[in-house]
Amino acid sequence: MNLKLGIKDITKSYGKHQLLKGCTYGFGKGVTAIIGPNGCGKSSLLRICAYLDTPTSGRVAYFYTKDKAQTPDINLMRKITLVLPKGGIFDASTWSNVMFGLRVRRVSWIERKRRAREALEAVGLYEKRKQNALGLSSGESQRLALARALALEPQVLLLDEPTASVDDENTAIIERLILQLKDRNDAPTIVMTTHDRGQAERLADKIITIKQGKIATAGSVSMYESRREEEQTLSPEDDISGGGFFVDKKFFGGGVNLKDIDKIGD
Numbered sequence: 383m384n385l386k387l388g389i390k391d392i393t394k395s396y397g398k399h400q401l402l403k404g405c406t407y408g409f410g411k412g413v414t415a416i417i418g419p420n421g422c423g424k425s426s427l428l429r430i431c432a433y434l435d436t437p438t439s440g441r442v443a444y445f446y447t448k449d450k451a452q453t454p455d456i457n458l459m460r461k462i463t464l465v466l467p468k469g470g471i472f473d474a475s476t477w478s479n480v481m482f483g484l485r486v487r488r489v490s491w492i493e494r495k496r497r498a499r500e501a502l503e504a505v506g507l508y509e510k511r512k513q514n515a516l517g518l519s520s521g522e523s524q525r526l527a528l529a530r531a532l533a534l535e536p537q538v539l540l541l542d543e544p545t546a547s548v549d550d551e552n553t554a555i556i557e558r559l560i561l562q563l564k565d566r567n568d569a570p571t572i573v574m575t576t577h578d579r580g581q582a583e584r585l586a587d588k589i590i591t592i593k594q595g596k597i598a599t600a601g602s603v604s605m606y607e608s609r610r611e612e613e614q615t616l617s618p619e620d621d622i623s624g625g626g627f628f629v630d631k632k633f634f635g636g637g638v639n640l641k642d643i644d645k646i647g648d
């Protein structure tokens with residue numbers, strides 16, 4: 383069963399600047415892309431979703447079933463992995479970079495080796511396992527960051543600009559990996575940010591847009607392609623709680639039920 387993510391009325395201010403102004407959404411199965419221009423708050427929202435930053439107000443909750451939220455403790459945190467652009471590669475072999483997180487989680491030695499090998503093979507870096515990771519190209523570093531995340535076998539994978547400052551060849555490899563990942567039986571719930579609408583359309587099942595601090599539109603990708611003009615006419619105030627998609631301005635629910643989100647997390 384997929385671990386789903388619900389956010390409700392998320393606001394975030396830095397000083398006097400209110401960046402996010404009431405974001406509500408349910409993220410479920412498949413890939414959801416958050417798109418929007420630089421500085422609109424995509425990364426901030428993702429950090430909040432990963433519990434790495436606190437919202438100024440609002441709630442983040444994770445669910446398996448519709449109305450039972452998981453306690454936000456270390457066990458839950460370990461099911462959620464955020465991959466940042468240029469994220470935290472350290473001065474050790476490519477292999478050790480993957481093994482580290484598994485050791486922290488006390489995964490057995492045999493299992494660690496299996497997962498590290500599979501993850502490095504998946505991203506095409508197994509041959510470079512003995513090389514110091516700081517010597518990898520930026521595209522390879524991003525692939526390593528993904529391998530580290532894959533090895534942890536997260537149930538929710540949050541990808542912040544997974545191909546930022548990556549060349550075309552590596553972008554294609556990373557996009558293919560994301561598509562393969564979402565086809566797996568045990569696929570995690572994937573939420574990614576991108577400023578590239580084309581990438582969102584290639585990878586995502588659902589696309590949401592942040593405009594003036596709010597989630598302004600939501601929809602399935604096929605609907606986006608056929609109804610983009612109508613989609614853009616939706617008001618930011620349209621109710622999109624629970625995920626799902628719009629057809630003819632009518633909202634069809636999906637994702638998670640947010641009705642109990644206020645009860646948890648204290």
Ligand SMILES: Nc1ncnc2c1ncn2[C@@H]1O[C@H](COP(=O)(O)OP(=O)(O)O)[C@@H](O)[C@H]1O
Nearest residue numbers: 396401418419420421422423424425426427575
């Ligand atoms: N920790 C912080 N302190 C102050 N301002 C921040 C902080 N994090 C982000 N910001 C500001 O919030 C805005 C949005 O940032 P971000 O979430 O990174 O947007 P995006 O990922 O969409 O480009 C930027 O103007 C940035 O300067």
Ligand SMILES: [Mg+2]
Nearest residue numbers: 424425426543
């Ligand atoms: Mg960003």
